[in-house]
Amino acid sequence: MNREDFPLLWEGVYLDSGATSQKPLQVIERIDRYYRNENANVHRGVYELSAKATVLYEEARERVARFIGAVRDEIIFTRGTTESINMTAFSFAEPLMQPGDEILISHMEHHANIVPWQLLCERTGAVLKVIPIDRNGNLDRPALSALLTGRTRLLALTHISNVLGTVNPVKEIIAEAHEKGIPVLIDGAQAVGRTKVDVNDLDADFYAFSGHKMYGPTGIGILYGKKKHLEKMRPYQSGGDMILRVTFEKTTWNEIPHKFEAGTPNIAGTIGLAEAVRYLERIGMDEVEAAEDEVMSYALEKLGRIEGLEIIGSPDRRSGAITFTLGDAHPHDIAHELARKNIAVRAGHHCAQPLMNFYKVPAATRMSLGLYNGKEDIDKLADALPEIREKFKL
Ligand SMILES: Cc1ncc(COP(=O)(O)O)c(C=O)c1O
Numbered sequence: 001m002n003r004e005d006f007p008l009l010w011e012g013v014y015l016d017s018g019a020t021s022q023k024p025l026q027v028i029e030r031i032d033r034y035y036r037n038e039n040a041n042v043h044r045g046v047y048e049l050s051a052k053a054t055v056l057y058e059e060a061r062e063r064v065a066r067f068i069g070a071v072r073d074e075i076i077f078t079r080g081t082t083e084s085i086n087m088t089a090f091s092f093a094e095p096l097m098q099p100g101d102e103i104l105i106s107h108m109e110h111h112a113n114i115v116p117w118q119l120l121c122e123r124t125g126a127v128l129k130v131i132p133i134d135r136n137g138n139l140d141r142p143a144l145s146a147l148l149t150g151r152t153r154l155l156a157l158t159h160i161s162n163v164l165g166t167v168n169p170v171k172e173i174i175a176e177a178h179e180k181g182i183p184v185l186i187d188g189a190q191a192v193g194r195t196k197v198d199v200n201d202l203d204a205d206f207y208a209f210s211g212h213k214m215y216g217p218t219g220i221g222i223l224y225g226k227k228k229h230l231e232k233m234r235p236y237q238s239g240g241d242m243i244l245r246v247t248f249e250k251t252t253w254n255e256i257p258h259k260f261e262a263g264t265p266n267i268a269g270t271i272g273l274a275e276a277v278r279y280l281e282r283i284g285m286d287e288v289e290a291a292e293d294e295v296m297s298y299a300l301e302k303l304g305r306i307e308g309l310e311i312i313g314s315p316d317r318r319s320g321a322i323t324f325t326l327g328d329a330h331p332h333d334i335a336h337e338l339a340r341k342n343i344a345v346r347a348g349h350h351c352a353q354p355l356m357n358f359y360k361v362p363a364a365t366r367m368s369l370g371l372y373n374g375k376e377d378i379d380k381l382a383d384a385l386p387e388i389r390e391k392f393k394l
Helices: 025-038 048-067 081-096 115-124 141-147 170-179 227-232 267-283 285-304 331-340 353-358 375-391
Strands: 075-078 102-106 127-131 152-158 184-187 206-210 221-225 243-246 251-253 309-311 321-326 346-348 364-368
Touching (some): 025 048, 025 267, 048 075, 048 267, 081 115, 081 152, 102 141, 115 127, 152 170, 285 321, 321 375, 331 364
Parallel strands (some): 102 127, 102 152
Antiparallel strands (some): 075 221, 206 221, 309 321
16 A cells, blocks of 8 residues: 555565654655755744745644644644653643652553653652553553542553554543543654544643654654643743743743744754645545554464464554564564565564563564555565574574
8 A cells, every 4th residue: 555655665575664654755755845945944034935934834733733633832843752752741740740749651651751751750759650551461441540649640651552552542541530630641653643643532631743653754743732731831942932032131931832842943844744644634544544454453363373473462452563572583683584585673672671571571573564564565574484483493
């Protein structure tokens, strides 16, 4: 599906979209056109080129907002999911924290949704609490309910696990947290390019994601935040464009979202991201999800039949990734052997060491899907693995 739109999908098989997706020509050409014909700084110049760049930049914000069911003021451009989460920690959570208050995350988080909270706890005396998971890789819902207490100041949870592929029932969980007055940040890094996300319908307080995992460029990300939160939050960085008025005595802040976008932003990245959104909209997110689900079911069945291959987790609903071990073969050897056959997968701890520790595997191999993968890619992977297993048999 749509393989011909992606110039870098060479003869080989790209199964590492969980790390970063390939980019369609439409996105590449849009960035090229911007630098050739439209480049200028935004929110500054009065000349036509600058006015046009500003319009393109703000139109990109509108498009991203519409795509996820938000309004433009609620979209802050960042460098990626990591920065979006750090911004929420610094600007929203930190001023609320008293010693002994709690931040709640889950056992299946990416390091980007663990470490900022740990540092916040060090700075404030708050406590990091962790929702356990079961062996299948589903959240332990009764434990989650018990951990949402009067001391919880924020629940920060991944929408889709980058290792297990678990799709968490975030809408239900947000509703439960809200009943107790607890705001929720969702890490949507693995979700936005795979499934329809409507932050309004989810009622998420914050939703963080990255352009480069949804067929857009690197270095551009999004933090969605409810207006009522963003208006109260302190700036994340300070400098140009985030101010209203500066004197040596006092500075006042620009309105949202500009209050959070200090300095010259990634204008080309933003325009490229808007083109990626347009690309996804043209296909339709229902179509994107259905196509991936079909390849995922095929992959689960096909890999499940390979002797010695153990898939980590068996969540109720899986999307995006399958992580596995294969007999005695080391994941780096597997990835290396696959690379020799032009099959790109990821090996290692996948930036989720606590999760890997839970399954008692220091490293594993992960294949992750993009909208350009078909069953023939899975066949090539499945054909290569038994040979590798034999080669590395102890
Ligand atoms: C679930 C999840 N959260 C956060 C991140 C970090 O995203 P980025 O590196 O784009 O900031 C990733 C990237 O792999 C991820 O999979």
